[in-house]
Amino acid sequence: MQKVYLYTQFMNNQKPGVFTIENVTHQVSFIYRLYVGQSFNYKNFPGRIQNLSLCGGNNCYQENVEKIQKIISLNPAKEIVIPQKNFLVVESQEFNVDDDKKVPVYKRFENEYNGVQEFSISGWFRINRGSNRAAWSTGYHFNDNTTPQDFAQPGDRTLAFFIINNILHFCTYDLTSKNNNINKNIDFNNDNEGQWLYIQHSYSDMLYKAYVHTQFAGQQPKVLNFDSITHRTSTLFHLWVGQSFNYRNFPGRIVGLNLCGGNGCYRELGLEKAWENAPADIVIQRQEVQIVTEKDYDYNGAASPVYQKFENKFPGNQEFAITTWIKITPNLARPTWATGYHFNSNVVPTDFAKLGDRTLAFFIINNILHFPTYDVKTNNPNVNQNINIQEFNVGSWALIYHGYTDKGSKAFVYTQFQNREPDVLRFNNIYHKDAFFYHLWVGQSFAYKNFPGRINNLRLCGGSGCYREQGFENDWAKSPVPPLLPKQEFSILDDKDFDFNGPATPVYQKFENKFNGVQEFSITCWIKIAPNVARTVWTSGYHFNSNQQPADLEKHGDRTLSFFVINNTLHFPTYDLATNNINLYKNIDFTNAQVGVWALVYHAYTNNGNKAFVFNQFYNSKPSTLNFPNVIHRDSNIYHLWVGQSFAYKNFPGRINNLRLCGGIGCYRELGFENDWINLLFLQYTQIRNLNIQMIKFSISMDLLLQFIKNSKINLTEFKNFQSHVGLRLHLMQLEHVWTSGYHFNSNEQPADVEKHGDRTLSFFIINNMLHFPTYDLATNNINLYKNIDFTDLQVGVWALVYHAYTNNGNKAFVYNQFQNNKPSILNFPNVIHQDSKIYHLWVGQSFAYKNFPGRINNLRLCGGSGCYREQGFESDWAKSPVPPVIPKQEFSILDDKDFDFNGPATPVYQKFENKFNGVQEFSITCWIKIAPNVARTLWTSGYHFNSNEQPADMEKLGDRTLSFFIINNMLHFPTYDLATNNINLYQNIDFTDAQVGVWALVYHAYTNNGNKAFVFNQFNNSKPSILNFPNVVHQVSKIYHLWVGQSFAYKNFPGRINNLRLCGGSGCYREQGLKMN
Incomplete structure (x- = not known):
């Protein structure tokens, strides 16, 4: 048998191929040569050869297929093990989709992956918020052709990822079907912008399969399978990341992109664990740019902005802050919009036509500081809030901080005028887009006016750490x-x-x-111009000079702060460097009736605002003030002060008392002069030591009072000045239609009510809604000279200050009365003459046949002697006002847990409290709620309803809604009431989302008369809390309270579940801190 036999069989159980050549004769040889993979002029074998063996001798030739297959099974093809090779192609890089300049990361791999047919590409991608994705852009593009193209031939898109609009587009190829561009898509939504996306894209020649795994942060993964795909091997590979061919740059950041080739690179399981190595928040190096050092803007002048453009200065940054100081020019009308700063993140900037036009901006109109930003999610290009300022803030420096961060998606504004409390604005759930172009205008932008004042040290900060919400004291x-x-x-x-x-x-x-560097001074004194003096020539009061060689009126500083008198004119000069005026002055005229009367003079200058100020007040007259704005002084090492006479002027025509010179911070002020009068000594009167008798009890007996006086060892025959000072509160529903005594001060040895002079020296009674204040007058022989003050029902239950006084210095009596949070009432009794006495009697709370006082009396004090009488300074008395009494806290568990049927019959939990909370004016209700899903809440439903009326109704009178909570649609509704404004339904709302339905929420609702305020705290689990404040709210006391939980009156049952509802009454129930979900 002379023949050749060839047996071939491809794996995966394909049919074998058999080839025979008959009648073939070979020769015998002693030398044999074997070439494997290449011989002579032939090309190399186009692939891999494994386990090739040569057999010679008997039984080497076989034609039996079963025996051949058995031989093959004894020498199976070994799996080709190709070690993995990994390349970190991109560590972290931001790409600008709008940049026409192509900036791919490109890597070429030659002879790195010979014979490899198992690959994967993995990495982290962050798609920028608001990015332009209308055209195709490249994530990565892996190509295995010598001459690479986009998708002209197989291998051009070995593994590729592109993005357009909201589509992730994944491509590969298949040799078998000769398809150069097999692709599948995964959709995403705008909420995924700004989130990390993990992608693993791989191919395996063993499985003939490509596989894509994608997962956005906090979401389930999405996968794509490309089955029955055949790839080829190559000795040359190309990888572009972030851009390829004619596509646009990737719209965001790529981190940790890795190419893996070799066994084990292909995976379908365990990819979720990649999140253990997810990128941390991107820390972008903080950059701060000084834009304006200091500039004064002319509001009505030509546009003069400071402008700066930033291109690729802040790539990938979404944390910015602008910090500056501003000073608004005084006496300047601001009726049209003006720009403080305008930060814009668009390539072609406009005012507020599109998102990003007002990234961080600040404008001013009238007395409004206007702070806009924008929000991508709600497509709002002009989200704004305002801060109102007062005229006294004008001319003072103010700090402004304006920041945004994508960590928390929020903007924040902090403003503080010098020596004032700060104002804060919060913009929550605000989403900005990424940008590579930024524009900043300072002082003017677009069609707006120039800033009306001065801007100092404006700085733009971009990068991690620029955003903050505290630490501004250090600024x-x-x-x-x-x-x-x-x-x-x-x-x-x-x-x-x-x-x-x-x-x-x-x-x-x-x-x-003494005053080196000081530019803040004040002079304070009292003056009394002497009667019967002709003041026809200039006279000096004081003359403060800041020159080394002082003169009167030759140069700047000769009249730093000065005061002269001529005729009936008080003359106050200063000087101004800016206008080169050495004698800038204003006058105050006085009348002949004010001659011989003490007057307060306060004269000051400060360079903090560059202004001078004069306050002058004659006793028992209204004050006069002079303002000198925009006045600039200079420093000096030497100062001279003359008092009473200077240079060629005459002596002061009268008396000067207690003149003080003050230099340094805090000397200048424009308020608080009422308190200065307390320091004035009326020297022409004998000084009698002040007797202060303080009584804390509700009433005091005559014996006890006389014991006080006896122990004091003071002869009351010397007293001609008396004052009664007291805080009082009337009880609701206790006002009687009969006379009642507040206090009754009597100066007769045998006291009676109203029989003779002195029986009602200083007295106070109440009937109905009237405060009745009698005294007496010897001159008119009137034993009951009185005046009245009416009050309203709204003032019942509210603390009131009463001051009642008499003095023989002017022969007058005076009453000052003020209910809390109301304007004061004043009674004047002029030309009243009292008699001396050795004995005085004082009853408090009841006297003679009158009824007891209908309420509470606190801190009643009797004062006798010089200085007891006054007519001003009562604002400071409120600092000593009564604090609500401490009433022991009581807490009641009303409901443990109950599921209410919105559509079922009414099933309220009800409880009545009688004489449980007498005198209490501090309450809180705490509970947890869970709103049931799939319940239409189109009708009002009750959560709880707390009522303080004996005959309760829903909304007919004050107290019907003491603390209440209702729900309708997606709104939590919290009403209360206010006696002061007679509002029986004072309410605020909190909106919730459908996502918060079925989620437990904490509700805390409270009121206190210590500050007269109500407060609501609400927080859904895993959400930020919401807070409502009700300031200046006045409640009444009651003996009876009603509480319904889950349903009240005609309302529907609560749409869900209420857990652990507790009612608390008494001191300590109200709080605003320490509230959180448990």
């Missing part, structure tokens, strides 16, 4: 506010009577190196 150390120079005060003159017609007798003092 003031870098503010343009003048440095804090310690306040120094000098008493220049105690008291002196100057002789207008006598020789010059000034009080003079020189200050050298």
